[in-house]
Amino acid sequence: MKKLKYMALASLVLGIISVGAWLVPPVGYPVSVIGVFLGLKGSEGEHGRLGLAGLVLSMIGLILCVAV
Numbered sequence: 001m002k003k004l005k006y007m008a009l010a011s012l013v014l015g016i017i018s019v020g021a022w023l024v025p026p027v028g029y030p031v032s033v034i035g036v037f038l039g040l041k042g043s044e045g046e047h048g049r050l051g052l053a054g055l056v057l058s059m060i061g062l063i064l065c066v067a068v
Helices: 002-021 025-042 048-067
Strands: none
Touching (some): 025 048
């Protein structure tokens, strides 16, 4: 269970970074993809809301990165 907590937290941190890193696509794209992956995995545990927030932020960063 601790592993899922850290995945959810990492997803949230990467999601916050990806929202700002979309201006530099070589940096923003990998950060967003990893954040989405960790958000999907982290939303399964007891800290699902944290993982879901990271997933949403990472998806926003990914969409912005692809749009640029």
